[in-house]
Amino acid sequence: MALSKAAVRVIDSKVEEQPVAPLIRDLLGRLGEDPQRDGLVRTPERVAEALRFLTSGNRTDVHRLVNGALYEVEYDAMVVVKDIEFFSLCEHHMLPFYGKIHVAYLPQKKVIGLSKIPRLVDMFARRLQIQERLTQQLAQTVQEVIDPLGVGVICEARHFCMMMRGVEKQHSAATTSTMLGCFRDRKDTRDEFLALVNHNGNGH
Numbered sequence: 001m002a003l004s005k006a007a008v009r010v011i012d013s014k015v016e017e018q019p020v021a022p023l024i025r026d027l028l029g030r031l032g033e034d035p036q037r038d039g040l041v042r043t044p045e046r047v048a049e050a051l052r053f054l055t056s057g058n059r060t061d062v063h064r065l066v067n068g069a070l071y072e073v074e075y076d077a078m079v080v081v082k083d084i085e086f087f088s089l090c091e092h093h094m095l096p097f098y099g100k101i102h103v104a105y106l107p108q109k110k111v112i113g114l115s116k117i118p119r120l121v122d123m124f125a126r127r128l129q130i131q132e133r134l135t136q137q138l139a140q141t142v143q144e145v146i147d148p149l150g151v152g153v154i155c156e157a158r159h160f161c162m163m164m165r166g167v168e169k170q171h172s173a174a175t176t177s178t179m180l181g182c183f184r185d186r187k188d189t190r191d192e193f194l195a196l197v198n199h200n201g202n203g204h
């Protein structure tokens with residue numbers, strides 16, 4: 001399968017070897033902290049490890065992830081996986097945004113193992129993101145991998161960069177959606193999806 005639109009860039013493995021901890025130690029100093037004080041001595045290593053994990057989606061191979069989990073079936077009803085929890089980092093502030101994602105597709109020949117959908121969510125959430133792109137990449141990947149008649153993805157999220165910095169708190173919750181194929185073209189399909197996730201458009 002060719003992943004054209006939602007092309008996944010696999011970061012060079014050399015990136016893995018670049019030490020991050022010394023930069024964090026330097027950063028702590030520049031923020032007016034004493035990197036040598038008890039509570040902070042091991043912090044740079046912990047932050048480095050956390051950041052590697054939180055960006056590990058960059059190094060996940062979608063082919064390997066879905067490998068062996070695609071099944072040929074005669075099934076033509078909507079498949080919905082709702083309330084998938086996710087945690088991501090906004091690329092503008094490197095602060096968390098988190099929430100729920102609902103994914104639906106209408107199969108034409110294939111379905112995917114249900115547990116793979118949350119893993120695809122993790123793959124696109126664990127990287128520096130914006131909510132709109134996370135929503136779109138997920139929808140396009142489901143479309144390309146499963147080749148269904150259509151895909152719908154709704155993402156409801158809260159953004160720490162809004163919540164913690166005291167700006168525009170009323171906009172800290174945002175909802176984005178991507179509809180492809182019959183989810184875009186057919187109102188009844190879209191409405192069925194919205195009814196199934198009981199979407200109320202107010203964050204989560």
Ligand SMILES: [Zn+2]
Binds near residue numbers: 090091092094162
């Ligand atoms: Zn932000």
